[in-house]
Amino acid sequence: MEYEAVIGLEVHVQIKAESKIFSRVRAGYGHEPNKLVDPVVMGLPGALPVMNKAALDGIIKAGLALNCTIPETCKWDRKNYFYPDSPNNYQITQYDQPICDGGYVEIELPGDTRAVMGEHKKIALTRIHLENDVGKLNHFAEDSLVDYNRAFTSLMEIVSEPDMHSGEEAFAFLTAIRQTMIYCGISDCDMEKGQMRADANISVRPVGQKELGQKIELKNLNSITGVKNGIEYEIKRQTRELKKGNPITQATWRWNANLGQTEMMREKEDAHDYRYFPDPDLMPVKIDEDWKSRLFAEIPELPWNKQRRFMEEYELPYSITSVLVPDRLLSEWFEAAAKQAPKLAQSVGNLVANDLLRELSEAGQALVDCKITPDTLLGLVKVVEKGTIPKNVANKDVFPEMFKTGETAEEVIERKGLKADFDEGQVKVWCQEAIDENPKPVQNYKDGNEKALNALLGPVMKKSRGKANPQVVNKLIRELLS
Amino acid sequence: MSEELHYKSASELSELLGKKELSAVELMKATIARTKAVEDKVAAFNSYDEADALKQAEASDARRAAGEALGPLDGIPVGIKDNLAVNGQPLTCSSKMLEKFVSPYDATCIEKLKTEGAVLWGRLNLDEFAMGSSTENSAFKTTSNPWNLECIPGGSSGGSAAATAAGQAAMTLGSDTGGSIRQPASHCGVVGVKPTYGRVSRYGLAAFASSLDQIGPVTRNVKDAALLLQAISGHDERDSTSYRISEPNFLASMEKQRGRKWTLGLPKEYFANAASTPAMEPVLKAIEFYRSLGCEVKEVSLPHTDYAVATYYIIATAEASSNLARYDGIRYTHRAEKFDTKDSVDIYCQSRAEGFGEEVKRRVILGTYVLSSGYYDAYYLKAQKVRTLIRQDFEKAFEEVDALLTPTSPTPAFKKGEKSSDPLSMYLSDIYTISANLAGIPGMSLPCGYSDGLPVGLQILGKPFQEDEMLSIANEFEAAHGFKDQHPSL
Incomplete structure (x- = not known):
C-alpha cells in the first residue's frame, strides 16, 4: 500500500517592536536575565496589560501580506495554564476572534535543476493571531531558573491548514513566511534567537483515504532545515509503523537534531482544558479600513x-x-x-x-x-x-x-593603466596578421567549424598584451574572413 | 492636642492646615496616637509605618511653609486598603500568600494621592483578596465594628470603614467588587462611594474580579468623599478599562445642584421583603425625607434582580480563578517549604494549599469550574448574558429617574462568627450592592440611622459617570441630619 503524509504547521513569529506587547518595557534578546521586566511582565499584584499598537500594526501587516481577511473587530482571551515561564499563569491570546482569518502562503518547490524555477503552490492558512510570548526556563542539576526577559514579547501564531505533504513543502512554507516577514520589516525571523519557531502536526494515511490518520505533534524544530529533516524522518517512521500494522498513537514528539531522529516526549496528553475566557483587562480592538490601507501601503x-x-x-x-x-x-x-x-x-x-x-x-x-x-x-x-x-x-x-x-x-x-593604448585599426592589423600566420584554423573555420576561431583569438590577445577586447577581436576576424 | 481632632472631617482639617492653625506633623501624630489608642479594640490595620507617615507629614509642612501646598488633601492622612500597591510598603491582601511581599511600585490612585500631597497612612485589613463581607476572611486578624466590638465591620473593606469610623485616619481608600466599600461603610456609619466602572484606574489594585473592581473613598462625610474621589479619578493609560472622560469638579458640581428636585426611584424588587428587613426602617424614613424636599419618588422595576447574586458569583469567581493564578509559589509569593521536586506541579499545589484561605479556595474552585469546557456556555456565557439584562434594567430605570434609593445591606452588622459557616447567607448580604457592579454604575452608602444601636446605610445608585448627582442627593440628606457627627464610643 502507498502512504501519503499530511502536515500542518504552527509557526510562532516574534514581532519586531521597541517595547513589549502589553507593557512599556523594552523588548530584546541577549540581555542579563530578568532585566527587561516591570510589574506587568512579572505578573505583580495590581499590574494590568495595555496593548502595544506597534504589535497590532505588525500582525495586521503580516495578515495583509499573507492574503488574510482582517475582520473589523478582534478580542483578547485568557488561556489558563500553570507553567513557571508564564508570569500570570495565563497567556493573553485570541481564542475565537483572531486578527487575521484565512489567507495563504505562496511557496516554491525545488525545480529540476537550480537554474529552473520550481512549481509554485498556495498553502492555505487557518488564521494568524497575536499573543504574549513567555519567559525561558533554564534547567540545572539541582534547580531550574526562569528568565522573564522574553516574556510579553509580541508573538504571532501563524496556523496553516493541514495542507502540506512533505518536508520539502514545509521547508518552502517556512522560507516563504520568513522572507515575507523580513521584506515587510515585521520580524527578522532569526530562529537561533527564537524569533521564529515552528511546531508540526504530522499524520500519514493510505493514498486515497479521505480521513486523516492519527497525528502526532513534533516539537523542538530549531531551524528550517530541522523542520524538513524532522518531518521527513517522522513520515518515514509512521509509514514504517503502519506498514508493520502498528497503529500510531497520539503523542508529542521532539526532533533531536544531533542524533537525526525523533523522540517521544509525552504520550497521549490529557486533554488540556485552558478555560479560555475574554480578558476583562483589555478592550476588543476595532480595525477600520483606514488603518488597514495605511499599513497595506507600507507593504513592499x-x-x-x-x-x-x-x-x-x-x-x-x-x-x-x-x-x-x-x-x-x-x-x-x-x-x-x-x-x-x-x-x-x-x-x-x-x-x-x-x-x-x-x-x-x-x-x-x-x-x-x-x-x-x-x-x-x-x-x-x-x-x-x-x-x-x-x-x-x-x-x-x-x-x-x-x-x-x-x-x-x-x-x-x-x-x-588598463585602458588599451591602441585603436581598432591596430587591432584589425593584428587580426590580419593572425589570419595570415594560422592558415589551418582559418581553413577549418571556412569548412564550418565555428570553434576554430578561438585559435585565432589567442595570438591577437598576445599581440595586444591582453588589452584587446575579445568581443571586438571576434567581430573583426569574422569580418576579415567573410 | 484636641480630643476631637481625630473625628474632624478631612475638609475641616484641610482648612486648619491651610490657616496654619495645625501642622501636618501635629495631625499625623494625633492620628498615630488615636490609632494606637483604639487599635487593640478595632484591629483595622495590618500594619502601619509611623516613621514613613511622619516623614510625609514633614514634607507636607515644608511645602506649605514654602507656599507650595499641593491641594486640599495636602497633609491629610489617608488610610489605604491593603490590596492597593504603595511603593516600598507591604501589599498583603490579608493573605498568607503575600505576607512578606513589599510592593515595588505605586498604584495609579496612590501616585495621584502623592501628587496631591496626601499622607499615606497604614495598610488596612480586608477579607483575603477582597473576598468576603465581614473581614473575617483575613488571614491575619478580625477587625471589629467600632460601634459594637462583637460585630463585624462588614467587608471586604472592613479595615477602611472601621478605621474611618474610629478616627484612625481622616479618610480611607477601599475597593468595591460587589459592595465591598458600601456594605462596610453602612455597617460602620460612614460614607462609602463606588465610582462608575472606569472612573478610577485599577492599576495597582490587586485584582479580584477585573470587570467589577473599582477603587473608591470611605469618608466621614459626603464632601470628603467628593474630595477624595476627585483626587483619584481620571483616565490612565495603564488601565485600558479606565474611561476617557473628563471628570467634573465633584464638590463644585455637588454644591451647584443643591435644592434640585430630583426624581428618585425605588426598585420594587429591593423593597419586596421590607417588612422582614431589620435595616429598612431608617431607609424608609430617608425616603420620606426626600419626598418632603419635594423630590418625586416613584417605584421602578429591575426585573432581573433575582439573578444578580448568582450572576455575580459566576463572573466574579471566574475572573478571580484566573487573576489569582499568578500567586503560585514561583516568584514573590509564599512558597511551601516542602514539595515534591520531581513533580513540577507540586510546588503550586503545596504553596497554594498553604497560602490561600478557605474562602479564596472556594471561589477559585468555583471559578475554575464555571470556566471549564462543557460548563462554560451554561455558566459563564449565560451569566454574561444575564449581566447585559441587568445593565439594561438600570438603563431603563434611569430613563425615568435620576437615581435609585435602596438599603445598602439587608441587615446591620452581624455578630462575628455568625455567618462564617454559611457562605451562602454571607453572599446574600451583598444582595443590594452587587447589581451596581454588574451594571458598572456608581453607588454609595450614606449613614441614615440606626437599628439596635448599629448604623444603617442608605444606598444611592446613580447614572454612569454622574457621581456628582449621586453625591448631591446624598449631600441634601446629610446636611439635614446629624449622622455625620455621630461617632462610636470607643
Whole structure:
C-alpha cells in the first residue's frame, strides 16, 4: 500500500517592536536575565496589560501580506495554564476572534535543476493571531531558573491548514513566511534567537483515504532545515509503523537534531482544558479600513512578485533572480542600477549576484557598508559595453579595486593603466596578421567549424598584451574572413 | 492636642492646615496616637509605618511653609486598603500568600494621592483578596465594628470603614467588587462611594474580579468623599478599562445642584421583603425625607434582580480563578517549604494549599469550574448574558429617574462568627450592592440611622459617570441630619 503524509504547521513569529506587547518595557534578546521586566511582565499584584499598537500594526501587516481577511473587530482571551515561564499563569491570546482569518502562503518547490524555477503552490492558512510570548526556563542539576526577559514579547501564531505533504513543502512554507516577514520589516525571523519557531502536526494515511490518520505533534524544530529533516524522518517512521500494522498513537514528539531522529516526549496528553475566557483587562480592538490601507501601503513588493518581474522586465535568468530576490536590500541595490539601463540589467545582475556577493563574503562585509554603489557598478558595465576594457579585465582587475577603494571604474582603469593604448585599426592589423600566420584554423573555420576561431583569438590577445577586447577581436576576424 | 481632632472631617482639617492653625506633623501624630489608642479594640490595620507617615507629614509642612501646598488633601492622612500597591510598603491582601511581599511600585490612585500631597497612612485589613463581607476572611486578624466590638465591620473593606469610623485616619481608600466599600461603610456609619466602572484606574489594585473592581473613598462625610474621589479619578493609560472622560469638579458640581428636585426611584424588587428587613426602617424614613424636599419618588422595576447574586458569583469567581493564578509559589509569593521536586506541579499545589484561605479556595474552585469546557456556555456565557439584562434594567430605570434609593445591606452588622459557616447567607448580604457592579454604575452608602444601636446605610445608585448627582442627593440628606457627627464610643 502507498502512504501519503499530511502536515500542518504552527509557526510562532516574534514581532519586531521597541517595547513589549502589553507593557512599556523594552523588548530584546541577549540581555542579563530578568532585566527587561516591570510589574506587568512579572505578573505583580495590581499590574494590568495595555496593548502595544506597534504589535497590532505588525500582525495586521503580516495578515495583509499573507492574503488574510482582517475582520473589523478582534478580542483578547485568557488561556489558563500553570507553567513557571508564564508570569500570570495565563497567556493573553485570541481564542475565537483572531486578527487575521484565512489567507495563504505562496511557496516554491525545488525545480529540476537550480537554474529552473520550481512549481509554485498556495498553502492555505487557518488564521494568524497575536499573543504574549513567555519567559525561558533554564534547567540545572539541582534547580531550574526562569528568565522573564522574553516574556510579553509580541508573538504571532501563524496556523496553516493541514495542507502540506512533505518536508520539502514545509521547508518552502517556512522560507516563504520568513522572507515575507523580513521584506515587510515585521520580524527578522532569526530562529537561533527564537524569533521564529515552528511546531508540526504530522499524520500519514493510505493514498486515497479521505480521513486523516492519527497525528502526532513534533516539537523542538530549531531551524528550517530541522523542520524538513524532522518531518521527513517522522513520515518515514509512521509509514514504517503502519506498514508493520502498528497503529500510531497520539503523542508529542521532539526532533533531536544531533542524533537525526525523533523522540517521544509525552504520550497521549490529557486533554488540556485552558478555560479560555475574554480578558476583562483589555478592550476588543476595532480595525477600520483606514488603518488597514495605511499599513497595506507600507507593504513592499513581495518576493515572488518581484522575482517574476525581474525575470520579465530585466530578462534575468531564474538562477540570478533566486540569488537577488530573497534579500530585499540586495534586490533593491540591483534595481537601483538596473532601472537606469534595463538593457544592461543582465550584466548588472551577474556582477551583483556573483562578484559583489563574493567580495562581500570574503571581506565579511554587509551590503550597507559596501563602497561600490549601484551607480559606480553600472559605470563599470558601461565601460565594458563601450569596449574600453574587456569583460574579464573588468571582473578580475577593476571590480575588486572598486570594491576596496570605492573608486569609479574609470578611476581604476586610469590609475592601473588598463585602458588599451591602441585603436581598432591596430587591432584589425593584428587580426590580419593572425589570419595570415594560422592558415589551418582559418581553413577549418571556412569548412564550418565555428570553434576554430578561438585559435585565432589567442595570438591577437598576445599581440595586444591582453588589452584587446575579445568581443571586438571576434567581430573583426569574422569580418576579415567573410 | 484636641480630643476631637481625630473625628474632624478631612475638609475641616484641610482648612486648619491651610490657616496654619495645625501642622501636618501635629495631625499625623494625633492620628498615630488615636490609632494606637483604639487599635487593640478595632484591629483595622495590618500594619502601619509611623516613621514613613511622619516623614510625609514633614514634607507636607515644608511645602506649605514654602507656599507650595499641593491641594486640599495636602497633609491629610489617608488610610489605604491593603490590596492597593504603595511603593516600598507591604501589599498583603490579608493573605498568607503575600505576607512578606513589599510592593515595588505605586498604584495609579496612590501616585495621584502623592501628587496631591496626601499622607499615606497604614495598610488596612480586608477579607483575603477582597473576598468576603465581614473581614473575617483575613488571614491575619478580625477587625471589629467600632460601634459594637462583637460585630463585624462588614467587608471586604472592613479595615477602611472601621478605621474611618474610629478616627484612625481622616479618610480611607477601599475597593468595591460587589459592595465591598458600601456594605462596610453602612455597617460602620460612614460614607462609602463606588465610582462608575472606569472612573478610577485599577492599576495597582490587586485584582479580584477585573470587570467589577473599582477603587473608591470611605469618608466621614459626603464632601470628603467628593474630595477624595476627585483626587483619584481620571483616565490612565495603564488601565485600558479606565474611561476617557473628563471628570467634573465633584464638590463644585455637588454644591451647584443643591435644592434640585430630583426624581428618585425605588426598585420594587429591593423593597419586596421590607417588612422582614431589620435595616429598612431608617431607609424608609430617608425616603420620606426626600419626598418632603419635594423630590418625586416613584417605584421602578429591575426585573432581573433575582439573578444578580448568582450572576455575580459566576463572573466574579471566574475572573478571580484566573487573576489569582499568578500567586503560585514561583516568584514573590509564599512558597511551601516542602514539595515534591520531581513533580513540577507540586510546588503550586503545596504553596497554594498553604497560602490561600478557605474562602479564596472556594471561589477559585468555583471559578475554575464555571470556566471549564462543557460548563462554560451554561455558566459563564449565560451569566454574561444575564449581566447585559441587568445593565439594561438600570438603563431603563434611569430613563425615568435620576437615581435609585435602596438599603445598602439587608441587615446591620452581624455578630462575628455568625455567618462564617454559611457562605451562602454571607453572599446574600451583598444582595443590594452587587447589581451596581454588574451594571458598572456608581453607588454609595450614606449613614441614615440606626437599628439596635448599629448604623444603617442608605444606598444611592446613580447614572454612569454622574457621581456628582449621586453625591448631591446624598449631600441634601446629610446636611439635614446629624449622622455625620455621630461617632462610636470607643
